[in-house]
Amino acid sequence: MQFFKFGLFLRVHINIGLSFITGIICFLTSISLQAQTVDPAVIKARIESYKIDARGPYRDIRWFCKDGTTVAPHESCGDPAAVQRARMKDDVIALGESNHIYLGQILSTTDKEEFWDEENGNSRIKQYELGKYLQSIDDGWVLRKGQYYRGAYQVEDEETWGIDFYKWLITRERLEHKFFLIRQTARDIAHRGDDDKTLNIRAISKTLSESFPDFMDLRVKIHGQPTADDVGQVVKFRDAHQSKLSSEKLSEFNELIRDMKSIYDTRDLVTFCPYLDALPTSNAMKAPLTNFVDDYVTLNSPMSRAMALADNIMVVRENINSVKSPVAKLHLLDMSLRLEELFLVEMSSWHAITISDLLDKICYEGLAATGAGFLEKWEWDRIVDKLSLQRDEEIPMVNLQDLFETGRHMLEWGTGMVRAEYGDVVNQYAQFEPLSRQFLDDRIRSSALLPLGESVSALGNILAREDKVSNNVLGIKDQGFIRGLNPGYARGELVVISGDAENVDIAPNKIYVFERPPSGLKPVAGIATVSEGSLISHIQLLARNLGIPNAALSGQNLEALKKYSGKEIFYAVSPRGTVVMKKAEDMSAPERALFKVKSRAEEKIRVPVDKLDLSQTHVLDLRTVNASHSGKICGPKAANLGQLKSLFPDHVVEGIVIPFGIFRKHMDQLMPGQSISYWNFLQNTFQQAEQLTTEGKPPTDVESFTLNQLAILQLAIKTMKFTDDFIGDLNLMFQTILGTGIGKLPVFVRSDTNMEDLKDFTGAGLNLTVFNVLDKDKIMQAIRDVWASPYTDRSFKWRQHYLLNPENVFPSILIIPSVNNECSGVMVTKGVQTGRTDDNTIAFSRGVGGAVDGQSAESWVLQGNGDNKLMAPSREPTYKVLPLSGGTETVRATFDERILSLEKLKMLRSMAGEVRRKLPGSTGIETSGPFDMELGFKDGKIWLFQVRPFVENKNATVSDYLESISPKNTASVNIKLLEKL
Numbered sequence: 001m002q003f004f005k006f007g008l009f010l011r012v013h014i015n016i017g018l019s020f021i022t023g024i025i026c027f028l029t030s031i032s033l034q035a036q037t038v039d040p041a042v043i044k045a046r047i048e049s050y051k052i053d054a055r056g057p058y059r060d061i062r063w064f065c066k067d068g069t070t071v072a073p074h075e076s077c078g079d080p081a082a083v084q085r086a087r088m089k090d091d092v093i094a095l096g097e098s099n100h101i102y103l104g105q106i107l108s109t110t111d112k113e114e115f116w117d118e119e120n121g122n123s124r125i126k127q128y129e130l131g132k133y134l135q136s137i138d139d140g141w142v143l144r145k146g147q148y149y150r151g152a153y154q155v156e157d158e159e160t161w162g163i164d165f166y167k168w169l170i171t172r173e174r175l176e177h178k179f180f181l182i183r184q185t186a187r188d189i190a191h192r193g194d195d196d197k198t199l200n201i202r203a204i205s206k207t208l209s210e211s212f213p214d215f216m217d218l219r220v221k222i223h224g225q226p227t228a229d230d231v232g233q234v235v236k237f238r239d240a241h242q243s244k245l246s247s248e249k250l251s252e253f254n255e256l257i258r259d260m261k262s263i264y265d266t267r268d269l270v271t272f273c274p275y276l277d278a279l280p281t282s283n284a285m286k287a288p289l290t291n292f293v294d295d296y297v298t299l300n301s302p303m304s305r306a307m308a309l310a311d312n313i314m315v316v317r318e319n320i321n322s323v324k325s326p327v328a329k330l331h332l333l334d335m336s337l338r339l340e341e342l343f344l345v346e347m348s349s350w351h352a353i354t355i356s357d358l359l360d361k362i363c364y365e366g367l368a369a370t371g372a373g374f375l376e377k378w379e380w381d382r383i384v385d386k387l388s389l390q391r392d393e394e395i396p397m398v399n400l401q402d403l404f405e406t407g408r409h410m411l412e413w414g415t416g417m418v419r420a421e422y423g424d425v426v427n428q429y430a431q432f433e434p435l436s437r438q439f440l441d442d443r444i445r446s447s448a449l450l451p452l453g454e455s456v457s458a459l460g461n462i463l464a465r466e467d468k469v470s471n472n473v474l475g476i477k478d479q480g481f482i483r484g485l486n487p488g489y490a491r492g493e494l495v496v497i498s499g500d501a502e503n504v505d506i507a508p509n510k511i512y513v514f515e516r517p518p519s520g521l522k523p524v525a526g527i528a529t530v531s532e533g534s535l536i537s538h539i540q541l542l543a544r545n546l547g548i549p550n551a552a553l554s555g556q557n558l559e560a561l562k563k564y565s566g567k568e569i570f571y572a573v574s575p576r577g578t579v580v581m582k583k584a585e586d587m588s589a590p591e592r593a594l595f596k597v598k599s600r601a602e603e604k605i606r607v608p609v610d611k612l613d614l615s616q617t618h619v620l621d622l623r624t625v626n627a628s629h630s631g632k633i634c635g636p637k638a639a640n641l642g643q644l645k646s647l648f649p650d651h652v653v654e655g656i657v658i659p660f661g662i663f664r665k666h667m668d669q670l671m672p673g674q675s676i677s678y679w680n681f682l683q684n685t686f687q688q689a690e691q692l693t694t695e696g697k698p699p700t701d702v703e704s705f706t707l708n709q710l711a712i713l714q715l716a717i718k719t720m721k722f723t724d725d726f727i728g729d730l731n732l733m734f735q736t737i738l739g740t741g742i743g744k745l746p747v748f749v750r751s752d753t754n755m756e757d758l759k760d761f762t763g764a765g766l767n768l769t770v771f772n773v774l775d776k777d778k779i780m781q782a783i784r785d786v787w788a789s790p791y792t793d794r795s796f797k798w799r800q801h802y803l804l805n806p807e808n809v810f811p812s813i814l815i816i817p818s819v820n821n822e823c824s825g826v827m828v829t830k831g832v833q834t835g836r837t838d839d840n841t842i843a844f845s846r847g848v849g850g851a852v853d854g855q856s857a858e859s860w861v862l863q864g865n866g867d868n869k870l871m872a873p874s875r876e877p878t879y880k881v882l883p884l885s886g887g888t889e890t891v892r893a894t895f896d897e898r899i900l901s902l903e904k905l906k907m908l909r910s911m912a913g914e915v916r917r918k919l920p921g922s923t924g925i926e927t928s929g930p931f932d933m934e935l936g937f938k939d940g941k942i943w944l945f946q947v948r949p950f951v952e953n954k955n956a957t958v959s960d961y962l963e964s965i966s967p968k969n970t971a972s973v974n975i976k977l978l979e980k981l
Contacts, residue, residue, distance in 0.1 A: 038099050040431035046091065047142055047432065050103070056146020057104035058086035064109040073151070083108045086152035101428070102127050104142050107189065108157040112168050121877060121892055122181060126425040129188045133439050136229070141433075148217045155190055162191030163327070170326040170333075177894040179317065180373030181421055184443070186333045204256045211249060212241065231260045269293045272338065278331040285319045288312075289335075302349035303360075309343040310364040313371030313448075336372065340448060343368050347451040356977040358459055359403060363387040365452035366410045372448055374414035376895050382870040383410065397466060397973040404463055407456040408481065409872070414449045415555065416856060416875035417895070419530075424877070427500050437498060441555060453554075456480065458981075466975065470967075473581040474569070476560035482528075484573035485833075486550035487962050489594055490525035491584060496565040498558060508797065511571050513553070513561055522794050524548065526571045528579075530555050549573040574966040575835070590961055609808045612754065614661040619726070619733045622655030622814070627924025633659045634812035635752030639924065640947050641814065647918045651911075651944045656733050658813040660754065662726055663787055671716045678716065685709040710791040717788035722780065738817060743776030746818040746886050751786045754810045767795055767811065771849065772818045774886030779815075787811050819943050820882040823899045824850035824936030828950050829912050829929050831861055837930065838864030840912045844899050847879030847891065848936065858899040862909050874899055904937060911935070911942055919947065 050057045062070040063084050065077035073084065085106050096102045100120060105128050107115070117124035134141040146152060166186075175182060201222065209219035215237060222230055238245070238253040245253065272293050279286040292312050299305045316336045323329050347365070352358040366387060370380040386406050418440055429436035444450070460480020464470030471479040496513040497504055504518065511526035521527075528551040549571050553561075561581075568584040570591055616633045622642050630639035638657040645652040667679040674681070689706045693699075734742045751767035768789035770782035789795060790809045823844050831839030843857040844850055850857060856875040862868055873895060880888045900908070911933075920928040927949050934946040 036098060038095055043095065043099070043101065044432040046095075047103070050142040050146065051140075051144040054145045055086070055149050055152075056140075056143045057089055057092045058146055058149060058152055059089045060087055061085070061151045062087050083157050084151060084154070085109065085157065086149065100124075103131065104146065105131060106153045106158070107165070108153065108161045110161070112165050115165070116169060118892075121424060122178075123425055123428075125185055126181075126422055127429075129185060130422070130425055130429060130436060130439050132188045133442060134433065134435060137438070138435055148220050150220055158190040159192065162189045163330070165189065166191055166330045167326045170329045172321045175321055175329070177896055179896070180417055183333050183336060183373050184421075186330070187337060191330065192334065201256060201259050204252050204259075208249070208252060208256070214241075231257060234260065269296050272335060275331040275335040278325070278328040279323065280325075280328070283323055285315065285322065285332075288315065302346045303357075306343060306346040306350050307360075307364050309339050309346060310368040310371065310448075313339045313343065313368050315371075317371045317373070318377070340368065340372050343448060344446075344450065347448075352455070352458070353980055354978050355400075355459075355462065355975065355981065358455055358462075358981070359387070359977070361455045362403070362407045362410075362452065362459065365448055365455055366407070368448035369410065369414050369452055374417050374447065374449055375410060376873065378896070378898050379413060379870070379873050393978055394974040394976050397463075397975055400459075400975050401463060404456065404459050404480075407452070407459060408483070409870075411449060411453050411456055411481070411554075412552075413873055413875070414447075414452070415444050416872075418443050420856065420875040420877045420895075430499050441559075444555070453478070453481075453556075462981070466973065471579045473557075473579055474561065474564055474583070476557060478554065478556055478560075479579075481554040482551055482557055482579050483553075484549070484551045484577035484579050486548060487573050487575045487959070488526070488547040488549035489570070489572035489591075489959070489962065490549055491570050491587075491595055492525040492568065494561070494564050494567055494569045494571075494581075496558060496562045498562075511549075511569060513558055513565075515555070515558060522797050526550070528553050528571075530558055551579045572962060572965060574962045576966040577833070578965045578967060580965055590964075594961060609754075612660060612810065614664045614810075616659045617661040617665050617725075618659075619662070619729045620657040620659060621733065621737050622657055622816075625657055627922065630924060631754045633661065634814075635660075635754055636948060637750055637752040637946055638812060638814040641816075641945070643919075643922060643924065644944050644947055647922060648914070648944060651942055653816045653819060653943065654737050655817075656730075656737055656815040657752075658730075658783065658815070660810040660812050663811055666720060666723065666726070666787075669721065671713075672719060678713065678720070681709075681713055681716075685713070707793045707796065710793070710796060714788045714791040717791070718781075718784050720784050720787070722783075741776075742779055743774065746772045746774040746882065746884065747779065747815050748818055749773060749779065749782040749786055750814040750816070751789055752812045752814045753790055754808075754812075755790075771880075771888050772882040772886055774884075778886070783813060786813050816945075818882045819848075819936060819938050819945075821848050821850070821936030821938050821943070822846070823904075824848055824934070825857060826850075827908060827912060827933045827935060829916055829931045829933075830950060831863075834861065836864060840909065842900070842905075842908060845874060845876055845879055846893055846899055847881050848888070849880060850936070860900065860905065862905065862912070868902075868905050907937075907942055908935075911944075915947065 061073050061084060063073065063075065063077050063082050064070055066079045066081050067077075069077070070087065071077055076082075085108055088104070092103055100123060102124055105115075105124075107128075115124050115128070116122060131141070135143055135147070138144075140147045166189075169182065205215075205219045205222045209216045218230070218233055218237060221233075234253070234257055238250075238257070242250070276286065276290055276293065279289070289312065292308060296305065296308070299308060313336055316332050316339070320329055320332050323332065347361070350361065352361055363384075366375070366380070366383070369375055370377065383406050386403065422440060422443065426436050426439055457478045457480050460478075464480065471482050473479050473482055490511055493507075493510045494513065495507075495510050498515050501514050501516065501518045506512070506518070506522045506524060508523045509525055511528075512524050513528045515530045517527060517529050523546070526549040530553060551573055564583075570580070570582050570584055570587045572580045572591075611632050613632045620634070622638065623645055625634060625639050625642035626646065627636075627639050627643040629642070630636040634657050638655070641652060641655065642657075645655075664679070667682070668677050670676065671678050671681055676684070685706060688709075689702050692702045692705060731742060734740065734745075738745055738747075749770040751769060753767060768786050770785060773779050773782050790811055823846050825842065825844030828841045830837055830841065832841040840862040841859070842862060843859045845855045845857045857872070858874040859871040860868055861871060874893070875895065877893055878890050879893050881891055883889055915931055915933065916929060919925050919931060930950040932948050932950040933944065935942055935944050937943075
């Protein structure tokens with residue numbers, strides 16, 4: 001007996017010990033899973049395993065009790081509010097913690113705020129939508145088998161949760177800021193509840209599954225995740241088993257199919273009655289919407305029905321916040337979605353007979369797209385007058401071209417909304433599931449943007465026919481959506497890249513088509529992009545400066561060009577935006593001649609070093625420099641900003657300048673661990689490179705040697721020791737000029753080299769600027785990093801592409817106090833696309849550093865006649881702000897309000913006029929313009945940060961060949977609007 005007790009004691013304690021050890025292992029594993037991001041290849045493999053698992057991503061079925069506990073299916077919570085559903089597998093839960101990726105989400109019992117996921121850009125709710133899409137196109141995707149796992153989820157629980165979620169979600173503020181996203185989610189999240197027909201569907205499908213066990217999978221699907229596709233599956237099942245069906249069972253199948261078709265038939269406006277019933281009688285929308293539903297059957301043409309539908313889609317959007325009840329607002333969102341579905345049906349039957357009809361279609365398609373949230377209301381207000389102008393029997397060709405541009409803008413803004421809202425999640429999923437990329441196109445093509453795109457394309461074809469000259473891009477469809485940005489021509493291999501391009505190896509002799517170009521783009525032969533950013537971003541300015549052909553195109557154009565990726569092509573863009581892209585073997589004689597006469601040496605320029613004054617080895621006050629010092633003691637940023645400080649003292653911050661001479665003095669120090677100075681190492685590098693060229697080594701080998709040596713130099717400069725004189729001088733100037741010691745005030749540390757803003761080379765954005773640095777040690781390190789930045793491969797390659805002596809770069813540094821701009825951007829005192837010298841081109845983004853790094857910025861042309869033309873709204877989902885503690889913070893953006901108010905546009909127009917008047921003829925300014933300015937708004941005031949000459953590639957803009965492919969002057973041509981198409 002005692003032995004038995006001892007054995008029991010031993011077994012119990014061994015079990016306790018094993019449980020403890022197992023627990024520790026699980027705990028440590030959990031920490032490891034949370035700490036380490038799972039590789040996309042691993043996620044892909046897991047997804048494949050879930051597809052063949054009968055439970056998919058789910059572990060087992062449990063009751064989820066109200067107190068947060070779970071119990072087995074055969075037990076009870078003792079709680080009528082408990083929900084029975086599946087639990088996720090451990091690795092699925094861990095993936096959410098490590099990668100913020102959520103697969104096979106079940107909504108019932110999910111925390112509403114976590115699902116909305118606002119701090120992560122609403123990632124989780126967007127993943128739910130993307131997951132539902134993948135399930136619909138890939139046989140259930142991760143739920144290929146799991147969708148038939150009985151009891152994993154119940155649609156009534158999902159719908160109950162959905163209604164509660166929208167009651168919590170739909171507030172006035174959220175609908176104003178996130179209307180598009182909330183409306184889109186209502187397509188995917190169950191919330192409509194059961195009516196008589198849905199109850200009947202569930203009852204009949206249950207009865208049929210009991211009679212036909214093979215029908216069980218379909219019954220589970222209809223009960224758990226019903227879709228319109230289920231109708232066809234039921235019909236297919238009925239037809240396959242018809243010989244075995246009694247008349248009673250056949251009648252049940254027919255009733256099931258009839259009810260399912262009725263549920264999915266959106267043409268029956270009787271289904272709108274519940275939405276209208278939810279509106280209070282006193283609400284201003286109720287009467288017109290009720291009249292619309294009652295009168296719909298009397299509308300006798302697709303055109304009249306489509307117009308009425310578009311009007312009412314917009315009525316819902318404009319008035320939805322007049323309703324207080326969240327449930328009523330949800331009903332209106334559902335009504336809006338049904339209206340859009342009907343609109344697509346009617347648009348497919350509305351065939352334009354004349355150009356006037358086509359313009360009407362474009363107008364109402366834009367109205368419907370705005371009502372559906374693809375455009376913001378303020379954006380529609382900027383263009384609706386152009387679309388709804390009284391049209392005569394004839395209008396000038398230029399007016400029709402303007403209408404076409406307006407239609408194309410609407411399409412670009414609408415597709416940009418989809419990409420801005422869902423792009424990050426799609427790019428994340430595309431790393432392990434390539435099918436994800438189709439989601440964006442599906443959202444676009446299942447919306448009012450689809451007929452809009454078709455109509456705009458048709459108008460583009462008409463214009464191309466009348467112009468006699470049009471785009472000629474490898475024979476692909478819908479070329480009207482392609483438009484040139486920067487003129488130039490190139491020959492090289494075409495490379496088409498969809499999705500994230502940040503880690504793509506870029507070759508200088510290839511032509512790239514990007515969905516969105518990488519922020520640190522190196523020199524290339526040619527560019528075309530879906531997301532163009534702004535016309536005056538650093539990348540666009542460099543491309544324009546170097547004569548690199550650059551065009552914007554649609555996502556569909558990009559897909560169509562993929563089959564030519566890897567082929568050698570000829571690519572040209574005219575000054576007026578015509579685009580030619582053809583196989584190299586199809587080039588004409590004049591096109592081949594372009595490359596025979598082209599001499600790179602003649603196009604390159606030499607950085608002037610003879611005027612350098614390296615004797616200035618003390619830190620300077622910004623107020624003591626002006627434009628005449630540019631390229632002598634400091635770069636043009638500091639010199640021109642000093643000039644601006646004297647001309648616009650209230651619009652320019654104080655600043656400190658570290659001249660070329662201080663850099664050159666530090667370069668005379670010995671490199672760490674070597675017996676050679678930094679300067680001599682640099683000179684030896686270029687001498688050896690020249691020797692390799694003389695010996696006949698291939699240019700790629702010479703470049704590889706040079707870049708390897710510069711990488712060594714760059715790393716050494718990053719650890720360079722400062723002289724005592726310089727440290728003392730810098731401390732004194734911080735205290736004297738900025739009023740505080742180093743480390744007490746956040747500052748920008750900006751590169752400013754002698755090879756920027758030359759007469760024929762801009763050098764915009766090639767070197768480092770360190771944002772909002774506060775800590776003293778970090779400021780000192782930022783100086784080293786800025787000095788080292790001209791020796792990065794990107795900076796050197798751009799200089800080498802255009803300069804004869806790229807080795808003679810001298811960096812100075814401009815240090816200015818941080819200004820936490822509400823918005824910032826670029827203004828060019830010229831119409832970049834129009835060519836008009838009395839226009840101003842503006843691109844602004846929210847926060848700091850706006851519009852220079854390829855952001856999708858809000859762009860305007862302030863026309864010489866006083867009008868302000870919106871070229872593009874911002875579609876940048878995030879922006880940066882500057883905290884007082886230093887560094888940057890990323891903030892989520894919404895698009896419901898414009899960045900530049902009318903008052904701000906007036907201030908910018910006035911500032912452009914002041915710059916035009918004051919800058920030419922002032923000290924050291926050798927040009928009369930145009931000028932390229934970086935500036936921002938803070939507390940209702942403009943702050944100027946940089947002004948440089950706006951440089952274009954004159955060879956590209958005057959090329960006879962490029963002019964030959966441009967549309968001819970059509971100012972005197974009239975178009976008959978009532979003539980049949």
